[in-house]
Amino acid sequence: xxxxxxxxxxxxxxxxxxxxxxxxxxxxxxxxxxxxxxxxxxxxxxxxxxxxxxxxxxxxxxxxxxxxxxxxxxxxxxxxxxxxxxxxxxxxxxxxxxxxxxxxxxxxxxxxxxxxxxxxxxxxxxxxxxxxxxxxxxxxxxxxxxxxxxxxxxxxxxxxxxxxxxxxxxxxxxxxxxxxxxxxxxxxxxxxxxxxxxxxxxxxxxxxxxxxxxxxxxxxxxxxxxxxxxxxxxxxxxxxxxxxxxxxxxxxxxxxxxxxxxxxxxxxxxxxxxxxxxxxxxxxxxxxxxxxxxxxxxxxxxxxxxxxxxxxxxxxxxxxxxxxxxxxxxxxxxxxxxxxxxxxxxxxxxxxxxxxxxxxxxxxxxxxxxxxxxxxxxxxxxxxxxxxxxxxxxxxxxxxxxxxxxxxxxxxxxxxxxxxxxxxxxxxxxxxxxxxxxxxxxxxxxxxxxxxxxxxxxxxxxxx
Amino acid sequence: xxxxxxxxxxxxxxxxxxxxxxxxxxxxxxxxxxxxxxxxxxxxxxxxxxxxxxxxxxxxxxxxxxxxxxxxxxxxxxxxxxxxxxxxxxxxxxxxxxxxxxxxxxxxxxxxxxxxxxxxxxxxxxxxxxxxxxxxxxxxxxxxxxxxxxxxxxxxxxxxxxxxxxxxxxxxxxxx
Numbered sequence: 001x002x003x004x005x006x007x008x009x010x011x012x013x014x015x016x017x018x019x020x021x022x023x024x025x026x027x028x029x030x031x032x033x034x035x036x037x038x039x040x041x042x043x044x045x046x047x048x049x050x051x052x053x054x055x056x057x058x059x060x061x062x063x064x065x066x067x068x069x070x071x072x073x074x075x076x077x078x079x080x081x082x083x084x085x086x087x088x089x090x091x092x093x094x095x096x097x098x099x100x101x102x103x104x105x106x107x108x109x110x111x112x113x114x115x116x117x118x119x120x121x122x123x124x125x126x127x128x129x130x131x132x133x134x135x136x137x138x139x140x141x142x143x144x145x146x147x148x149x150x151x152x153x154x155x156x157x158x159x160x161x162x163x164x165x166x167x168x169x170x171x172x173x174x175x176x177x178x179x180x181x182x183x184x185x186x187x188x189x190x191x192x193x194x195x196x197x198x199x200x201x202x203x204x205x206x207x208x209x210x211x212x213x214x215x216x217x218x219x220x221x222x223x224x225x226x227x228x229x230x231x232x233x234x235x236x237x238x239x240x241x242x243x244x245x246x247x248x249x250x251x252x253x254x255x256x257x258x259x260x261x262x263x264x265x266x267x268x269x270x271x272x273x274x275x276x277x278x279x280x281x282x283x284x285x286x287x288x289x290x291x292x293x294x295x296x297x298x299x300x301x302x303x304x305x306x307x308x309x310x311x312x313x314x315x316x317x318x319x320x321x322x323x324x325x326x327x328x329x330x331x332x333x334x335x336x337x338x339x340x341x342x343x344x345x346x347x348x349x350x351x352x353x354x355x356x357x358x359x360x361x362x363x364x365x366x367x368x369x370x371x372x373x374x375x376x377x378x379x380x381x382x383x384x385x386x387x388x389x390x391x392x393x394x395x396x397x398x399x400x401x402x403x404x405x406x407x408x409x410x411x412x413x414x415x416x417x418x419x420x421x422x423x424x425x426x427x428x429x430x431x432x433x434x435x436x437x438x439x440x441x442x443x444x445x446x447x448x449x450x451x452x453x454x455x456x457x458x459x460x461x462x463x464x
Numbered sequence: 465x466x467x468x469x470x471x472x473x474x475x476x477x478x479x480x481x482x483x484x485x486x487x488x489x490x491x492x493x494x495x496x497x498x499x500x501x502x503x504x505x506x507x508x509x510x511x512x513x514x515x516x517x518x519x520x521x522x523x524x525x526x527x528x529x530x531x532x533x534x535x536x537x538x539x540x541x542x543x544x545x546x547x548x549x550x551x552x553x554x555x556x557x558x559x560x561x562x563x564x565x566x567x568x569x570x571x572x573x574x575x576x577x578x579x580x581x582x583x584x585x586x587x588x589x590x591x592x593x594x595x596x597x598x599x600x601x602x603x604x605x606x607x608x609x610x611x612x613x614x615x616x617x618x619x620x621x622x623x624x625x626x627x628x629x630x631x632x633x634x635x636x637x638x639x640x
Contacts, residue, residue, distance in 0.1 A: 024499065024604035149538060157538035159545055166560040173568040180575040188602065192499065195599035211579070211586035214593070215602050217483070217496035217505040222582040224501050225516045226574050233520075233574075237567050244560055448604075449500035452476065 015298035017110055017454065022293070024448050031444040032189075032196055034289055039437060042288065047433050053426020060419035064136050071416045078399045078411035083137035085391040086421055088245055089273070090130035090428075091171065092266075092387065095238050096274020097123025098178060101185075102234035111302045113450045114294045117189075117443040118285070119278050120182040125431040126277070127175045129424040134167070136420070163247040170244040177237055181230045184223075187213045188445040242267045249394065256336040256398030259324065265317030272310035272357070273387035275303050279380035283373055285436060294442055297371050304370040307383065311361035314390075318358070332403060340397045345410060349389045350397070356386020466638040468591050469610040469621040470598060471630030476502050479606035482628035484508035486608070491624065493611030497592070497601040519577045520570050527569025532562040594636040 022030075039047070063071050074081045097119035104112035135141045147168045149158050158165050190210035197203040213219070246266035249257035279300065286295040325337040341350045360382050363369040370376070401408045435441070473479040476498060483496050487508055496505050539545065540553030579585050592598050592609060601607045608630065610621050618635050625633045 028603050149534060155543070157543045159547075160535040160539050160561055161547070161550075161554055161557040163560075166564070169561045169564040169568075173564045173571075176568060177571045180571060184575060184578070188499070191602040195602045207588075212588055212590060213583075213585065213602070214590055215497045215499060217498070217502060217509060218511065219583045220498070220501040221506050221511050222514045222516050222578055225514045226578040226582075229517060229520050229574055230571060233524075233567050233571055237564075240560070240563055240567075247560075445500050452500070 015296055015301065017114070017296065017298055018447075018451055019293040019296050022451055024451070027294075027444065027448055027451060028192065028196060030290065030293065031440055031442050031447065032193060035193060035438060035440065036197070036202070040288075043433060043437060047430065050426050050430030050433060053423055054430055055423075056419045057423025057427050060416050060423050061132075061136065063416050064420075065141065069137065069139055071414060073411055073413040073417055075409055075411065077402055077407050077409055078396055080137075080395050080399060081411055082413055082417040082421060083133045084248075085388065085395050086424065087130050087133040088266075088391045089388050090126045090133075090424065091174075091245060092242065092270035092273045093277045093384075094123040094126035094130065094174075094178070094274065095242060095267070095270035096278050097121070097126075098174075098234050098238040099271050099274065100278070101181065102231040102238065105228070105231045106235060109302075110450060110454075111299050113446045114291075114296075114299055114442055115278065115282065115303075116446070117182075117185065117439075118282060118441050119274075120178065120185070121432065121435045121439075121441075122274075122278060122281060123178045124175070124182060125428050125435075126274075127171065127178060128431070129428050131171060131175065132424065133420070163244060163251050166244045167248060170241045174237060174241045177230070177234055181227075181234055184227060184230065185443060185446075186439065187211065188215065189440045189443060191215065192444055193440065239267055242270045254398050254402065255325075255330070255332040256321075256341075256394065259321060261317055261320050261324075265314065265320075268310045268313035268317065269387060269390060272307055272314055272361075273384060275307045275310070276380040276383035276387070279303055279307075279376055280384060281432060283377040283380075285441065289436065289441060291442060294447060297373075300373065300376055301367075301370040304364045304376060304379075307380075308361050308364040311357060311364075311383075315358045318354075335401070336398055340401045341393060344397060344401065346393065346397050346400075350393050353386050353389035353393055356382045357390060360386070465613075466591055467612050467615065467618055467635055468638075469612065469618060469625060469635045470592065470595060470633065471608045471625035471628070472597065472600065472632040473606040473608070473630055476606050478629055479608060480504045480508050482608055482625070482630065485628050486610070486624065489624070491610055491621070493609075495609045495611070497598075497607040497609065499602050499604065499606075502606065514582075516574060516578060516582065520574045523573030524566045524570035528562050528566030530569070531565025532558055534565075535561055589639075591636050591638040594639065595634065597632060597634075598636075 069083075072082065074083070100112050100119040101116040101123075105116070135144045138144055146152075147158060147165070158168075160166075187210060190206050191213040194203055194206040194210045197206060243263040243266070246262035250259060250262040252258060282295060283300075286292055322337050325333040341347070344350075360379050363375075363379065368375075369379070396411050400411055471482070473482065479496055479498065480502050483494060483505060484507075486494055487510065494509060496502060496509075498505075535558045536553055544552035546552065592601075592607075598607065608625065608628075610625070612618065612621065622633050622635065
């Protein structure tokens, strides 16, 4: 009986979380050793491309600061364009990191352990990119600190009834929480790097960041609970952040924005795009860092299942928006959904969005699509593109044809818009490359613990 | 000068078992060091419940209260903005920032109390780092330490550690 149950379980769960037999020593070696190696030519090439792109970002920022946001394609009525599209896109990407590190931890999903560090780093870097856009869009970014309630000689306070103010608090809280959570998780690994380093210089540098961690049982006692509590707080936080981002739109009265479905639909979309970005980065990284034994097909498959689920929620969101537009009988609502979006001048982007976000993830119903690494990578890139298009559709199509036809105008992005978009992608990539080179991309501490647990489970199973 | 008698174990279970035996034998100043949390070490050392949740709750409550009061006072009292004759103090519109500031203060208090108070870090020097072999404590071995002020019980404690099955035992002395 026990034997057949085990057999059945093996058939249901055929892919291992860690491939091959390992002990703590071999895991240390495979997870930490690439930090000591000299950068490979491929890494250097990508790094220089990233630095070049970051230069483009700096040029875009310089032009924006020197000449003002007139250099962007924004106009009236399309006062919100690339700035907000990119902000929402980046912050959405960040959400997968918190989902993996916090929500899956609370649900005790073992497959999160190999990818959480990676995803958390992605969150941090994505939120950094996201934060740039609203600040630049202020017009006078050097007064960005006016957003915070500090006692000034002007003796005025911010207007807290505005969702834009909520955003300031939500995004800054989110960044702080992600950073502290990430660092707390890194401390034991930094200590491992300190103790594994052969050179005095690296021992010193990692030692400084490990702040004297010695893995004392009395410390782990508090550490475990602190980590769990941070995860518990990050979970509602991540939901609140994208809910508040969606309220930037939903609390206005513009057709196409003013809907109650926005918060859940935005959160699902955020997770959807975030998982796609994790895959986009992970598929090449696991190959070049030789991490295939800890980031197995099982992980990739689990991530594609999450994308299938969240993709379906997003599809439901699209469907419901269109249904309510028709069902309400509201002329302006119908105009946005059935004229501007589906048949208007930006319909190409609308159909690209439908294809990338609804059609592409349906392939994940089939095991071959979930296990073919190359296909997964292509699909994840397409989903990233699709989610960018979704934000374009939401922002631009709703604005460019509003209530009065006399107000209508087309929106065309300028080279500055594109340099900011591609510049942030490059800057994000550069930060990520530095992370991959100098820090353990897989949480070695947690993985060693997982290996120990799995071995015990296996021994228990064998005994029965 | 403090002395630390250190013993190394290859398996986490052996380490916890040794810890339990030594604690039951009434040995004072016990601690263990491991690359990842040891299951059962809290019970073996009979550590009291962690106060971190209390700190988190306090931070969260003060953050949320502070966030609410800040908004109510700034927008409702000190600088009331009349928008379409809506009441300057809006309960529902204060909720998002109240929640965010509650989370923020809770997170900050968890993190900084853990680092500075519960772990008493940053601490660049600790006597256990005197031992070059102790480097394995963050990699692939499990250590038990016994802290003592005097020199005379050291030999006895080393013997006790050896009898629990430690594969390497030695003593480090705090440098002056």
